[in-house]
Amino acid sequence: MGRNRATLADVARRAGLSKTAASMVLNGREGTRLSAEAHQRVFAAAEELGYRPNLAARSLRTRKTATIAFVSDIVATTRFAGGLIRGALDAARERDHVLLITETQGDATFEQYAIEAMLDRQVDGVIYAAMATRRLTVPPAILGGPVVLLNATSADGLPCVLPDDDRAGRSVATALLEHGHRDAIALIGRNRLKEDDPEVSLAARARLRGIQQALGDAGVSLLAECFCTEWLPEHGYAAMRGLLSRPSRPSAVICMNDRLAFGAYQALGEAGLSVPDDISVISFDDDPIAAWLRPSLATTALPHEQMGRRAVELLLDGGAAEPSLVAMPLRRRRSLAPPAG
Amino acid sequence: MGRNRATLADVARRAGLSKTAASMVLNGREGTRLSAEAHQRVFAAAEELGYRPNLAARSLRTRKTATIAFVSDIVATTRFAGGLIRGALDAARERDHVLLITETQGDATFEQYAIEAMLDRQVDGVIYAAMATRRLTVPPAILGGPVVLLNATSADGLPCVLPDDDRAGRSVATALLEHGHRDAIALIGRNRLKEDDPEVSLAARARLRGIQQALGDAGVSLLAECFCTEWLPEHGYAAMRGLLSRPSRPSAVICMNDRLAFGAYQALGEAGLSVPDDISVISFDDDPIAAWLRPSLATTALPHEQMGRRAVELLLDGGAAEPSLVAMPLRRRRSLAPPAG
DNA sequence: AGTGGTCGCTAAACTGATTTAGCAGAGCAT
DNA sequence: ATGCTCTGCTAAATCAGTTTAGCGACCACT
Known part of the structure; x- marks a missing residue:
């Protein structure tokens, strides 16, 4: 790998100058009094030899490795x-x-x-x-x-x-409010561990707070909140089935992430309900599956x-x-x- | 970053030996005639100073960077x-x-x-x-x-x-044969471009060949083959709808990848058909969604x-x-x- | 003539490791 | 006493850059 590379000494020799001169020219050092002609010769020599500095050598001196x-x-x-x-x-x-x-x-x-x-x-x-x-x-x-x-x-x-999960929570809730949903909004994905232990998650708490604030500002409270031990499709599926077995069906569901939403879709499909005509769904993350689902899933994208x-x-x-x-x-x-x- | 690190010279000094000696001991060089006691002293000094070699310096000499x-x-x-x-x-x-x-x-x-x-x-x-x-x-x-x-x-x-896509193709076909499928197997995801241009894909051709060989060996031929311009869910969806509109419904479908299969599931769900009772599905890749689908999707895993x-x-x-x-x-x-x- | 400053450039030190070449002393044979 | 080998170790070169210190030539000024 990289055998036969021209060194700075080669460049200097070809330019008829010292290593010092070559180094200064190639590094574009200000304040050197090297002539324009010397600059030319160094650049030409470097070009002809295809010179590239050895960064290991450089970093040994400069303590920078880029x-x-x-x-x-x-x-x-x-x-x-x-x-x-x-x-x-x-x-x-x-x-x-x-x-x-x-x-x-x-x-x-x-x-x-x-x-x-x-x-x-x-x-x-x-x-x-x-x-x-x-x-x-x-x-x-x-x-x-x-x-x-x-x-x-x-x-x-x-x-x-x-x-900014907090703001994302507000966006999600606001989007539902804008569509006219008010007192029949359910939430899937409450999780004490994620909400209470910052070493486990910061997102859960922030998302929840954002949602609650936006709904609170509109004088709306959640119809139901489903707790899930994990945020995987199977948990979203179970939670949605739970919601559908209750007397009052939600008009919209917020899922704490797209995988939960994926599970929720599965439950809705089995129940013969249509998204969004029967129930709207919105979530967080913008996992690739969000765009693949039918209908495509509204969500807030993690700006990775x-x-x-x-x-x-x-x-x-x-x-x-x-x-x-x-x-x-x-x-x-x-x-x-x-x-x- | 890494200021104040002890150098080999520091270790040598502390051990009361030369850099040469320290270097040889720490590199476990065979054939040096350094005494056991010298070894001890170098190891002790290195340990006490928390010595770690500067790999930039080493690689300058050895031309190896690990x-x-x-x-x-x-x-x-x-x-x-x-x-x-x-x-x-x-x-x-x-x-x-x-x-x-x-x-x-x-x-x-x-x-x-x-x-x-x-x-x-x-x-x-x-x-x-x-x-x-x-x-x-x-x-x-x-x-x-x-x-x-x-x-x-x-x-x-x-x-x-x-x-080994070829062998995967055979596994997939064989799995269906083992379940008793024979003359009603359909294939979703034929694609001339992928099959014919090795600079586009090697997988498509190899998978297809594997499938054809295994089926051919069993004296079975495909019921139908659907061409798709891409291997995305929407194409799988469209292909499956096409299959279902034909007079003879397949008993099993092979999809060229899991995203196609995902789309196929969607079409089956809409048509009120059940996997696997009405139609078996199997595919390639083992994308995370394969395990999340309901029912979970049989597939061959890309051994990344x-x-x-x-x-x-x-x-x-x-x-x-x-x-x-x-x-x-x-x-x-x-x-x-x-x-x- | 001597002094000082600027210009254009270079020698040599330095970074921290590895590696080559070789030195001093001990032991042994002649 | 001399020469030889072996042991245990070290000085110095080397890798490919950057950086410091300073040299020689030329000019201007007193």
């Missing part, structure tokens, strides 16, 4: 992670940086190992990402340099990037790409200490309609 | 990619290596840039991954060192890792994790030149039953 560590618990390899990484990659590329990615799988030994491996490679900073939006404790080893938390916060007040991008920007360009909240856009789709009758 | 480039067109950030990366990460970790990940988004300029960025960092080798299993042309820049193609082949005969792992093994441990085929396990689920009546 490399960022992206450490995540498990985010790197899930469907939710794609956007985070893509946004980070894009922003990194724009700044001539590159990403060293690892995953700890929630294992402390792996984490320790991963962080050491990154630090040994002299990364310029660390992005520490979590799959579920939550509060976590940052391993002390990475506190020696720049760190940004992605989809997470910590007690240390480190810079962090979070989705924006978040990944923001994390890199915060890390390299510096930024505010308070949490950087990224808006979750509402995707208006076919699952919304005014209440029947 | 870093692998993972370059993909778009795989890194899609739901399908997770496993590839995870497998690669695991195998890399086991060999004390780390992954530098980039995505080209199919853009030649980005690709050029990404590859240069990796080579500038002296990576030990490149894994070049594609989202769709296909044949591609490798950029010449990476041919200077070890390369492994992941989910792709090339005309250059480079080592590559592919899913295994593939990513294999790529790293091939790259670092060397291996056969012929394509390394990874088996696609059959996931037997609820969507299979004997034909009705």
